[in-house]
Amino acid sequence: MPKSALLLMDVQQNIVGRVSxxxxxxxxxxxxxxxxxxxxxxxxxxxxxxxxxxxxNPANRSFGALPPGAFGPGDPGAAIDPAVAPRDGETVVVKKRVSAFAGSDLEMLLRAAGIDHLVLSGISTSGVVLSTVRQAADLDYRLTVLSDACFDPDPETHRFLTERLFPRQADVTTIGDWAKTLG
Known part of the structure; x- marks a missing residue:
């Protein structure tokens, strides 16, 4: 039986503040x-x-334009939103690029725990969720994307990804339907 983990990605104050x-x-x-x-x-x-x-690297379009100190030590905007803050014992993985795997020890932690099924949620659908789906699929993880626990500033991009692209590599469902499978 597959062992699952819920990945809550990029739910940080600086990012949540831009969610409509x-x-x-x-x-x-x-x-x-x-x-x-x-x-x-x-x-x-x-x-x-x-x-x-x-x-x-200054050539990196996603991160090269960040102001000094952003997402660094002491940046209050880098904190996880209190509504979903980690409990004692929950893992916090720090990544250096868009994918949850890039520049992090996520794969090592997943393999050590015997986790082979990832349930993904995050901000944004066309950023961390897309990059993580693609990399995790290449790493042979089973995938579920919680469509209503993802957000993209472009609703049409969110729709296209969750309805057309992600189903090629992941099951796409809602939080409510996923939760029913847990009990």
Whole structure:
């Protein structure tokens, strides 16, 4: 039987502050509660850099334009939203690029725990979720994407990815339907 983990990706203050859907984080909190109640590990994936951003090449369009200190030590905007904050014992994975795997120890942690099924949620659908789906599929993980626990600033992009692209490599469902499979 596959062992699952819920990955909650990029739900950090600086990122949540740009989300136009005020119900997103409460929905994500319901997914986290369902996972915890069912004993499914919750892993929090965040973007983070050392002081001075030595990991960022200025040519990188996604991260090269970040202001000094952003997502670095002491940046309050790098904190995980309190509504979904990690509990004691829950893993926080720090990544250096868009995919949850890039520049992180996520794969090592998953393999060590025997996890082979990832349930994905995050901000944004066309960023961390897309990049993680593609890389995780290449790494032979079973995948589920919680469509209503993902957000993209472009609703049409979100729709296309969740309805057309992701189903090629993942099961796509809602938080409510996924939670029913846990009990």
């Amino acid at each position: 859907d005020p119900e997103l984080v409460p929905r994500m909190a319901r997914a986290v509660a369902a996972a915890r109640d069912a004993g499914v590990p919750v892993m929090h994936v965040v973007v983070g850099f050392r002081a001075g951003h030595p990991e960022i």
